[in-house]
Amino acid sequence: MSADQLLIFFAGIVGGALRVGAPFLFVSLGECITEKSGRINLGLEGVLVLSAMSAFGASYLSGSAWVGVLAAAATGALLATLHGVLCSLPRVNDIATGIALMLLGMGLAFYLGKPLIQPQAPQLPAIALGNWSDSAAVRSALQVNALVPIGIALAVALWWAFANTRAGLLVRMAGDSANATRALGYSVSAIRIAATAAGGMVAGLGGACLTLFYPGSWNEGISSGQGLIAVALVIFARWSPIRCVWTSLLFGGAGAIGPALQSIGISWGYHLFNIVPYVLTLLILVITCRPGTTVNGSPGELSSTR
Amino acid sequence: MRQSLANFLLPVGAIIAALGLFGVFVWFAGVSPVEVWLLLFKGAFGDWYSWQNTLQRAAPLMLTALCVAIPARAGLTVIGGEGAVVLGGLACAGLAQGLPLPANTVGTVMVCLAAAAAGGLWITLAGWLRQYRGINETISSLLLAYVAIGLFKHLVEGPLRDPSSLNKPSTFSLDESVRLGGIAGSDVHWGLVIGVLACLAAGLWMRITPSGFAVRVVGGNPRAAQLVGLPASKLILLACALGGASAGLAGAIEVAAVHTNANASLIAGYGYAGILVAFIARQHPVAIIPVAILFGGFGAAGSLLQRRLGLPDASVLVLQGIAFVLILASEALRDVDWKAFFARINRFGPSEPSPIPLPLEKP
Numbered sequence: 001m002s003a004d005q006l007l008i009f010f011a012g013i014v015g016g017a018l019r020v021g022a023p024f025l026f027v028s029l030g031e032c033i034t035e036k037s038g039r040i041n042l043g044l045e046g047v048l049v050l051s052a053m054s055a056f057g058a059s060y061l062s063g064s065a066w067v068g069v070l071a072a073a074a075t076g077a078l079l080a081t082l083h084g085v086l087c088s089l090p091r092v093n094d095i096a097t098g099i100a101l102m103l104l105g106m107g108l109a110f111y112l113g114k115p116l117i118q119p120q121a122p123q124l125p126a127i128a129l130g131n132w133s134d135s136a137a138v139r140s141a142l143q144v145n146a147l148v149p150i151g152i153a154l155a156v157a158l159w160w161a162f163a164n165t166r167a168g169l170l171v172r173m174a175g176d177s178a179n180a181t182r183a184l185g186y187s188v189s190a191i192r193i194a195a196t197a198a199g200g201m202v203a204g205l206g207g208a209c210l211t212l213f214y215p216g217s218w219n220e221g222i223s224s225g226q227g228l229i230a231v232a233l234v235i236f237a238r239w240s241p242i243r244c245v246w247t248s249l250l251f252g253g254a255g256a257i258g259p260a261l262q263s264i265g266i267s268w269g270y271h272l273f274n275i276v277p278y279v280l281t282l283l284i285l286v287i288t289c290r291p292g293t294t295v296n297g298s299p300g301e302l303s304s305t306r
Numbered sequence: 307m308r309q310s311l312a313n314f315l316l317p318v319g320a321i322i323a324a325l326g327l328f329g330v331f332v333w334f335a336g337v338s339p340v341e342v343w344l345l346l347f348k349g350a351f352g353d354w355y356s357w358q359n360t361l362q363r364a365a366p367l368m369l370t371a372l373c374v375a376i377p378a379r380a381g382l383t384v385i386g387g388e389g390a391v392v393l394g395g396l397a398c399a400g401l402a403q404g405l406p407l408p409a410n411t412v413g414t415v416m417v418c419l420a421a422a423a424a425g426g427l428w429i430t431l432a433g434w435l436r437q438y439r440g441i442n443e444t445i446s447s448l449l450l451a452y453v454a455i456g457l458f459k460h461l462v463e464g465p466l467r468d469p470s471s472l473n474k475p476s477t478f479s480l481d482e483s484v485r486l487g488g489i490a491g492s493d494v495h496w497g498l499v500i501g502v503l504a505c506l507a508a509g510l511w512m513r514i515t516p517s518g519f520a521v522r523v524v525g526g527n528p529r530a531a532q533l534v535g536l537p538a539s540k541l542i543l544l545a546c547a548l549g550g551a552s553a554g555l556a557g558a559i560e561v562a563a564v565h566t567n568a569n570a571s572l573i574a575g576y577g578y579a580g581i582l583v584a585f586i587a588r589q590h591p592v593a594i595i596p597v598a599i600l601f602g603g604f605g606a607a608g609s610l611l612q613r614r615l616g617l618p619d620a621s622v623l624v625l626q627g628i629a630f631v632l633i634l635a636s637e638a639l640r641d642v643d644w645k646a647f648f649a650r651i652n653r654f655g656p657s658e659p660s661p662i663p664l665p666l667e668k669p
Binding site: 042082086089090091092093095096097099100101103104105106107108110111114224225228229231232269270271272274275278279281282285286289290291292293 | 383385435437438439440441444445446448449450452453456457459460463464578581582585618620621622623624625626627628630631633634635637638640641
């Protein structure tokens, strides 16, 4: 491997971390908001696929990628609200509801997205980070999605809001003790539905990253479990929005190994390198989880970590 | 009595409501709901041809639903059946390729056992991660499913690939003698018998054997299981192994009876549809049989909807999704006291607006 190839490979990994990591970032922030309120939403996988489809459709029909982003956020919020409301019914389990919404979101997306497989939609603008280099391959590898800075700003804002605002404290209280929330006269269900809806909205932006930037088209294999990985990422990030940013970038980088190797002409084991993020997630869960104890920083009401 | 009536009525009501909502959904696409309902019935159970198609699809669904239902009885929500199906199919094709198998039923049994072992080990891994590492089994089993699919694609497109399969990478075809044939000359293969027997055996195991009963105790009340000293971890791993073995068997059946080799068509979502079937059957192994036939029928009718009415092939997925959401939501109606409900309606009279009851928060 020559020095030039090595540069292209590393640019591919770094650029890939920002590109592949963007959907992880938004979905894990969305899951973070949801889980802080004491509920787990496995349906974010369905939210991701459905909002990816609606972002592409809205962008294609309106001619503006930003309309697509708005449509994605709205779709995500709607589907997540359904999750929130269903889980507030008596005897309804949040994990099972998440699986149901995963299937429903995918079904709706494949059904409504059938006419969208062929056309090209307007894409989000890119921020060029590679202008310092002469190599065209490095330049194209370091094109970054315009939503990434928004996501990072959102993570910082969430971190501040959870500690300093009334709404942030209410969400955390609902997540840590439903009884305390009730004692103070707030409705636990209302707070959780609102948090789930907000989480779905943020996760919807992740869907927009998929169809409006990278890979930049709509097909039925657009997401392969990114929504689920994000749920595990939140455990690894110990429910901190800032750590969600770092873990998303780490996972983006891991997911970019296969394509980066392909860009320098190594195509052996493409599928093997594609499973690196899943294996990495499992390894991280093995390291962070302990039987019989809860992970540090986990919301007290959460069912997945007990 | 009241509970068992609810066990029956709630899922049936939810499926009928799902069909109704699905009718409204296709109505938006400009298709007559009545026509869709008729076609769903015709495509699933209309004639002998559609019955064969339905039963062909029901066989793997029964086995993948067991992969959800058996661990669920031990208190686990395992949703990675797709991974076990894929690995089962791979083990079946791989064994037939790697070993000179006896060219009779013994060979068929051997490939089926290899598939069951592969699937069983894979789901046991998810159970082990939960019991000994404290990892949520729902997440880990699904991640493992993606790992399994990646491994499958790597092996099928690489080391195990039949060089003559150009456009669609697949393994070498199974020898004619090892394949599962049709029952009495029909298209319905022996996989259906395996599926039905597996469901009945699982039902009997849970009802009459001590180990099956112990698994139900562990799932129903972990504290009671601890107090009487049941080996909870071992029982949970056993349930996972049996569930995974069924799903692996589903993969072997698909390979040995339908595709004749392992290729990407094996990743057809049977694992996910099995989750729905198990939930509608309320995780009861025997109830899985009729529910799997019903949903196999909807799957079979899907292509008819596509050909006759021009609906996308994903319309069956939408129907499944709606049914899943309603089946979970229907649980909320279980505790409603219907006598009091109707009494209240009568008291106020039909013309007066009844007050909206405030939902009581349970502590």
